[in-house]
Amino acid sequence: MSAVDIEVAGLAKRFGQVEAVHDVTFTAKAGQVTGFIGANGAGKSTTLRMLVGLTAPDRGSAEFGGTPYRDLVDPSGTVGAVLDIAGAHPSMTAVGHLRTYAALGGHAPARVDEVITLTGLEPYAHRRIRGFSTGMRQRLALATALLGDPDVLVLDEPSNGLDPAGIMWLRLFIRRFADAGGTVLISSHVLAELEQVVDGVVLIERGRVLWSGSRAQLAEQGGLEAMYFQLATIGELA
Ligand SMILES: Nc1ncnc2c1ncn2[C@@H]1O[C@H](COP(=O)(O)OP(=O)(O)OP(=O)(O)O)[C@@H](O)[C@H]1O
Secondary structure, X not given: OOOOOEEEEEEEEEEOOEEEEXXXXXXXXXXXXXXXXXXXXXXXXXXXXXXXXXXXXXXEEEEXXXXXXXXXXXXXXXXXXXXXXXXXXXXXXXXXXXXXXXXXXXXXXXXXHHHHHXXXXXXXXXXXXXXXXXXHHHHHHHHHHHOOOOOEEEEEOOOOOOOHHHHHHHHHHHHHHHHOOOEEEEEEOOHHHHHOOOOEEEEEEOOEEEEEEEHHHHHHOOOHHHHHHHHHHHXXXX
């Protein structure tokens, strides 16, 4: 695994009257899990989509190891993103879906079995996606993102729909990924769940970074929940 930091500088995006992302700057370091937190509508998904070129920013930049996503030589080998779990065709099986994406991405067919094992999809591998629960879809989306054996994972609310065992499994998975040198940027509303796994946190509110810091700095603030409610309230009043 190569060490690839994510560097975001001055990102901004407006949709008509809505300033979804006003000015977002932060770094997510290799070997660390960085939590990206904020209220509904704070601008998390828009920021993550701009990182991987799905939404064009009005201003600012996002780079992976110094290179914007669009200029990466091996995009799927550098960044795996789980941003939207609705994309799989309902009549395909999980294996069929992964084989298609492996072929499209030029990945070895054997990688399909590897990602199925990595994400615990074996029991559902030959079932049609139509009947998948949200948790199964999350695992399939993660498996798809892992096909290229990326150095970086960008995950938007990946624990939505996962049962308690699934949440525990995901936490262990991303911890191991970061401990092996990978970079993880993960958004969530569920503060308690993130607190267990993050090395650092970026808090956004109304499209601006309100606070960012390490796990140790977070502890000085009394933990994630205390910091969040203190600062998010200040942000609302400002
Ligand atoms: N394609 C779009 N067109 C118009 N407005 C949009 C679009 N995408 C996002 N927005 C608006 O931009 C703001 C930020 O949305 P975004 O989805 O980035 O927030 P979020 O922090 O991910 O929220 P949530 O936690 O609810 O997913 C919201 O006001 C949203 O309604």
